[in-house]
Amino acid sequence: MAGELKEKVTQGVAWSMAEKIGSMLLTMAVRFVILRLLTREIMGFMAIPTAIVTVLLVIVDGGFSQGLIRRKDPSGTDYKSVFLFNMTVSLGCYVGMVATAPLLARWYDMPVIAEIAPVFYLLLPLTALCAVQNTIFIRQFRFALLSKVTFLSSLVGGLAAIGCALAGWGIWSLVIERVVSVGLRTGILWWLSDWRPRGSFSPQPLHEMSKFGCSLMATDLISNFYNKIPQFFLGSLYPAATLGSFDQAVKIKDMPAVTGVQAVQNVTFPAFSKIRDDLPKLTESYRQVVMIVAYVMFPVMLGLSAVSHDLFAVLLSEEWMPTVPYFEVVCLAGLFSPVAVISMNILKARSAGPLIVRLEILKKIVMTVIFAVTIPHSVMAVVWGLVAIAFCEMVINFWATRRFTQLTLGRFLRTLLPMALLSVVMWLAVRGVGMWIPDSAILRLLVGVTVGVALYVGLSALFRLEAFRLVCDLLKKQIVHKA
Numbered sequence: 001m002a003g004e005l006k007e008k009v010t011q012g013v014a015w016s017m018a019e020k021i022g023s024m025l026l027t028m029a030v031r032f033v034i035l036r037l038l039t040r041e042i043m044g045f046m047a048i049p050t051a052i053v054t055v056l057l058v059i060v061d062g063g064f065s066q067g068l069i070r071r072k073d074p075s076g077t078d079y080k081s082v083f084l085f086n087m088t089v090s091l092g093c094y095v096g097m098v099a100t101a102p103l104l105a106r107w108y109d110m111p112v113i114a115e116i117a118p119v120f121y122l123l124l125p126l127t128a129l130c131a132v133q134n135t136i137f138i139r140q141f142r143f144a145l146l147s148k149v150t151f152l153s154s155l156v157g158g159l160a161a162i163g164c165a166l167a168g169w170g171i172w173s174l175v176i177e178r179v180v181s182v183g184l185r186t187g188i189l190w191w192l193s194d195w196r197p198r199g200s201f202s203p204q205p206l207h208e209m210s211k212f213g214c215s216l217m218a219t220d221l222i223s224n225f226y227n228k229i230p231q232f233f234l235g236s237l238y239p240a241a242t243l244g245s246f247d248q249a250v251k252i253k254d255m256p257a258v259t260g261v262q263a264v265q266n267v268t269f270p271a272f273s274k275i276r277d278d279l280p281k282l283t284e285s286y287r288q289v290v291m292i293v294a295y296v297m298f299p300v301m302l303g304l305s306a307v308s309h310d311l312f313a314v315l316l317s318e319e320w321m322p323t324v325p326y327f328e329v330v331c332l333a334g335l336f337s338p339v340a341v342i343s344m345n346i347l348k349a350r351s352a353g354p355l356i357v358r359l360e361i362l363k364k365i366v367m368t369v370i371f372a373v374t375i376p377h378s379v380m381a382v383v384w385g386l387v388a389i390a391f392c393e394m395v396i397n398f399w400a401t402r403r404f405t406q407l408t409l410g411r412f413l414r415t416l417l418p419m420a421l422l423s424v425v426m427w428l429a430v431r432g433v434g435m436w437i438p439d440s441a442i443l444r445l446l447v448g449v450t451v452g453v454a455l456y457v458g459l460s461a462l463f464r465l466e467a468f469r470l471v472c473d474l475l476k477k478q479i480v481h482k483a
Contacts, residue, residue, distance in 0.1 A: 024255050024256055026151060026154055026155055026158065027154055027158070027255055028252070028255050029158075030154070030155075030158030030159075030161065030162065030177075031158075031251070031252065031255070032315040032316060033158075033162050033165075034158075034161055034162060034165055034173065034174070034177075035248065035316055035320055036315075036316055036317055037162070037165035037166065037173075038165060038170065038171075038173070038174075039241070039244070039319060040240075040241040040242075040244035040245050040248070040319060040320065040322075040323070041239075041240045041241045041244055042170055042171050042174075042244070043174075043243075043244035043247060043248050044235070044239070044240030044241055044242070044243035044244035044247065045110050045112050045113065045171055045240055045244075046171055046174050046247075047231045047235060047243050047244065047247040048104070048108055048110065048113060048231065048232070048235050049104075049113055049116065049117065049120050049121070050178075050247075051228035051231045051232060052097065052104075053120070053121065053123050053124065054224050054227075054228060055221065055224050055225050055228060056093045056097070056124060057123075057124065057127055057224075058217060058220045058221045058224050059089060059093065059217070059221060060086055060089050060090040060093060060124055060127065060128050060131075061086065061128075061131060061217070061220075062082075062085060062086070062089065062214070062217050063209075063212070063214055063215070063216035063217035063218075063220070064082040064085060064086070064206065064209055065082070065131055065132075065134070065135045066212075066216050066348065067082075067209035067212050067216070068082060068132075068135045068139070068209070069135060069138060069139055070212065070348075070349075071209065074139075074205075075205075076198060077200055077201070077202050077204075077205060078205040079132050079136075079195060079197070080197045080198070080200070080201055081201055081202055081203065081204075081205045081206050082131070082132060082135075082205070082206070082209075083131070083132045083197050084197070084201055085206060086128035086129075086131050086132070087125065087128050087129065089128070090124040090125040090127070090128035090129075091124075091125055093121075093124050094121050094122065094124045094125055097117060097121045097124075098117050098118050098121055101113055101114045101117035101118075101121075102114045107236070108235050108236060110235075110240065112171055116171060116172065116175050119175055119179060120175045120178065120179070122179055122183075123178055123179065123182050126179070126182045126183050126186050127182055127186070129186050129190075130185065130186040130189040130190060132195060132197075133189040133190060133192075133193040133195060134146065134189060136193060136195055137189070137193070145192070149185055149188050149189060149192070150185060152184070152188070153180075153181045153182070153184040153185035153188065154181055156180060156181065156184050157176075157177045157178065157179075157180040157181025157182075157184065158177060158181075160173075160176050160177060160180045161173045161174060161176060161177030161180075164176050164177075215354060215356055215357050216348070216356065218357050218360070219356050219357055219359075219360045222360050222361075222364055223360060223363075223364075226364055226367050226368075226371075229367075229371055229375075230246065230250075230371070230375065230382050230386070231243065231246075231247055233371075233375050234246055234375070234379065234382070237375070238379065242379060245320070245322050245323040245326060245379075246323075246326055246379050246382070246383070248320070248323055249323050249326035249327040249330050249383070250326075250330055250386070252327060253301075253304070253327060253330045253331050253333065253334055254334075256297070256300050256301065256304065256334065257297070257301065257333070257334035257337050257338070279405065279406060280406065282346070282349075282350075282405060283405040283406040283407050286342065286343075286346055286401070286405055286407055287407055287411065287412075287415055288470065289342055290339055290342055290412070290415055290416070291415050291416075291419075291466065291467045291470070292467060292470065292471065293338045293339065293342065294338075294339060294415070294416050294419045294420070294467070295419050295460075295465070295467035295468070295471060296471075297334065297335065297338050298335055298419045298420060298422075298423040299419075299422070299423045299426055299452070299456045300334075301331045301332065301334035301335050302331070302332075302335070302423045302424070302426065302427045303423075303426065303427070303430065303449070303452045304327075304331045304334075305327075305328050305329075305331035305332065305427070306426075306427045306430040306431050306434075306448065306452065307430060307434075307444075307445055307448045307449065307452075308324055308327050308328040308331070309324050309328070309441075310434070310441045310442070310444045310445040310448065311445060312324050312327070313441040314441050314442050314445050325380060325383075326379065326380065326383050329380070329383045329384060329387065330383050330386055330387065332387045332390075333386050333387045333389070333390035333391075334390075335390075336390040336391050336393065336394040337390050337393075337394075339394050339398075339416070340390070340393045340394040340397045340398075343394070343397035343398045343400070343401045344356075344397050346401045346404060346405060347359070347397070347400055347401060347404065350401075350404035350405075351400075351403075351404060355400070359396060359397070359400055362396060363389075363392065363393055363396055366389065366392050366396075367389050370385040370388055370389055371385060373385070398412060418463070418465050418466075418467070419465070419467060422456055422459050422460065422463075422465075423456070425455070425459065426452045426455050426456045427452075429451055429452065429455050430448040430449075430451060430452045433447055433448055433451050434447075434448055
């Protein structure tokens with residue numbers, strides 16, 4: 001593979017994932033400390049407004065951030081027009097959500113939603129305020145910088161949340177965590193960036209990017225809304241504590257899974273966009289990124305599933321043990337999500353927007369059927385439904401990319417199969433070791449993690465996996481570069 005490709009795609013994903021691991025570990029540590037201090041019921045109360053913000057942020061962006069990334073040479077007018085759009089829509093959403101918060105609180109019988117709304121929904125304008133700066137850094141491939149900013153802001157927000165939880169502030173500790181983290185990240189990005197909203201406003205750039213941007217917005221809006229459907233429905237069907245267990249199982253799973261997804265999303269879309277007209281290079285780039293991501297994410301997600309009971313027993317209180325069965329299963333969804341994102345970025349770089357929307361409609365029909373069957377049945381059925389949905393999304397996305405790359409189904413499966421087999425062997429070994437240490441959860445956890453890592457890396461070296469060799473080469477180059 002050409003040097004340019006390795007620099008922009010393969011190394012980019014590897015570096016971005018490595019940088020995000022530190023932030024993920026910090027986030028997980030903070031999350032477990034907070035969960036020890038708060039109840040499942042409080043987390044259930046927080047699930048609904050958090051889901052709403054996740055959906056509304058897609059509307060606030062309007063798809064224009066990715067439109068700017070795809071644009072060859074954005075002007076100052078382009079950036080300012082998108083900035084003003086983001087701010088106007090975010091302020092409108094903020095006012096609307098604060099005004100309707102009492103109705104939402106009555107619907108879910110959660111009065112606290114109305115109390116936190118004026119502060120919590122500040123996340124909308126705060127996020128919009130730094131969207132352009134974030135986009136500029138992504139266009140410049142400054143992923144290490146963005147990761148460090150996220151790490152610092154997450155650390156400060158997490159420490160603030162822990163202090164507030166210790167002081168007995170309950171749900172307000174979670175509100176403060178999010179607002180402080182996002183607010184600090186926004187302030188740092190403004191400080192680091194030279195861009196300011198100068199110059200004239202013109203609707204022309206928005207019009208030019210609207211076809212692609214609106215298609216992406218519709219896609220992401222449908223996707224994010226459907227991803228939060230379980231929270232919206234379970235919140236009205238089950239007690240807040242049950243919703244809290246489900247929501248936190250998904251969130252803890254998302255910490256490593258989203259780390260992989262974000263690293264892939266941030267790097268591969270701009271990189272694929274730059275080489276989209278070189279089909280052989282794009283195809284090989286696609287395959288190698290899939291291989292690296294699978295090599296990292298398969299053992300991580302199966303490993304978390306294998307040690308889930310001991311992980312919760314050691315790090316959390318008895319209050320949270322009902323969450324374990326959900327977490328053990330939902331980790332399987334994290335096997336497929338990052339691979340699905342890579343395929344989607346190929347489509348974003350090579351296809352027209354309407355195709356992406358049609359694919360999302362197809363995937364949402366599948367999700368609707370699965371949710372219609374699982375939500376009335378039980379929470380565990382919903383969890384298994386999430387795994388099925390993630391698998392279907394990966395399959396559909398890959399199948400659509402076959403029109404735009406030379407990567408065949410057989411080669412795709414041969415790329416994934418070695419990591420999948422090694423990860424299953426690791427999972428069986430970790431579970432087997434746990435059966436021989438029945439009395440100590442912390443000892444089982446430590447031994448299980450050690451055995452899992454050693455076995456996976458050792459087998460990778462023994463069988464000389466291509467992914468293992470590639471990751472080692474990238475690490476060596478990073479070490480030499482830093483030295």
